[in-house]
Amino acid sequence: MEVLGNGLRRLLLNSRNSSALKNCHAATFTRLMSSGQQLEYIIKDVKGEKKNVGLIQLNRRKALNALCDGLMSEVGQVLKEFEADKNIGCIVLTGMDKAFAAGADIKEMEGQNFSDVWYNSFLSQWNSVEQCKKPIIAAVNGYALGGGCELAMMCDIIYAGEKAQFGQPEITLGTIPGAGGTQRLTKAIGKSKAMELILTADRMSAVDAERAGLVSKVFPVDQLVDEAIKTAEKISSYSKITTAMCKEAVNASYEMSLKEGLHFEKRIFHASFATDDRKEGMTAFSEKRKPNFTDS
Numbered sequence: 170m171e172v173l174g175n176g177l178r179r180l181l182l183n184s185r186n187s188s189a190l191k192n193c194h195a196a197t198f199t200r201l202m203s204s205g206q207q208l209e210y211i212i213k214d215v216k217g218e219k220k221n222v223g224l225i226q227l228n229r230r231k232a233l234n235a236l237c238d239g240l241m242s243e244v245g246q247v248l249k250e251f252e253a254d255k256n257i258g259c260i261v262l263t264g265m266d267k268a269f270a271a272g273a274d275i276k277e278m279e280g281q282n283f284s285d286v287w288y289n290s291f292l293s294q295w296n297s298v299e300q301c302k303k304p305i306i307a308a309v310n311g312y313a314l315g316g317g318c319e320l321a322m323m324c325d326i327i328y329a330g331e332k333a334q335f336g337q338p339e340i341t342l343g344t345i346p347g348a349g350g351t352q353r354l355t356k357a358i359g360k361s362k363a364m365e366l367i368l369t370a371d372r373m374s375a376v377d378a379e380r381a382g383l384v385s386k387v388f389p390v391d392q393l394v395d396e397a398i399k400t401a402e403k404i405s406s407y408s409k410i411t412t413a414m415c416k417e418a419v420n421a422s423y424e425m426s427l428k429e430g431l432h433f434e435k436r437i438f439h440a441s442f443a444t445d446d447r448k449e450g451m452t453a454f455s456e457k458r459k460p461n462f463t464d465s
């Protein structure tokens with residue numbers, strides 16, 4: 170597997186003539202890597218006293234975690250594994266001190282033309298992050314630029330280290346944010362601030378991002394991941410089915426009018442009465458004991 174993987178990798182790196190071909194090799198390469206459980210661009214771990222927190226660390230250090238095709242394939246693969254793991258209730262996604270991620274891989278994009286990105290549905294595999302049913306906390310240290318900022322915004326909660334910087338510099342490359350930046354950033358911080366960041370390519374500090382509502386908490390750099398894991402453990406201690414219901418209902422507010430959203434929320438609230446965990450939660454309250462959720 171190792172030999173085959175390296176061979177394909179060389180082929181991928183050398184095939185500069187056709188970017189479509191390059192993508193094709195990248196997909197094959199990462200499929201083989203995933204099925205062999207070898208990860209090249211990320212580190213997978215399980216954390217928490219009860220081993221109920223999935224941790225993904227982006228680990229493409231030399232390129233400041235530029236989000237190449239292979240890296241995002243691995244993120245999607247590991248998210249699927251965490252979703253299938255009944256013990257895991259929450260996931261933390263982090264990078265390194267200098268960079269959460271410096272954006273989509275510019276060198277990978279450079280040679281592509283319109284038909285390459287159109288026919289390959291370029292970046293569509295990033296959808297695995299927003300489609301994950303379990304909550305994801307982005308723990309952002311350093312640069313979260315372009316696709317890096319967008320990846321953080323696909324997550325459910327953003328915690329930032331004091332030196333984190335958020336931005337959408339795509340305009341400097343002659344393109345626009347392509348993984349949700351124009352939409353999610355605007356919803357998170359409002360039109361004027363989002364427009365300013367996107368049109369100027371200026372960066373927003375962690376403190377300003379918290380003030381603007383993009384980030385929920387700021388921590389010293391070296392405490393960030395531990396704090397994210399603590400929060401993830403707390404979330405994991407609740408019923409996983411109720412957690413998924415909360416996530417779906419909050420996310421629905423992005424897409425529905427207030428009237429539709431309130432109706433949807435009521436339906437999910439009513440549906441929670443069909444779960445064992447709703448009964449257990451309320452019974453435990455009455456009996457003055459801790460609930461024992463079974464995720465059913």
Ligand code: CAA
Binds near residue numbers: 236292
């Ligand atoms: N893609 C590919 N490679 C990248 C990269 C990216 N987004 N960001 C950094 N790198 C690489 C650099 O090319 C460099 O590699 P080499 O050593 O081989 O030259 C290495 O990472 C280190 O980068 P720098 O030397 O530039 O480090 P720095 O500390 O001087 O600067 C930085 C850091 C300000 C983040 C700078 O690297 C930078 O501006 N990066 C690009 C940021 C950007 O424009 N992001 C948006 C990408 S487009 C996008 O994301 C589209 C979308 O919406 C999905």
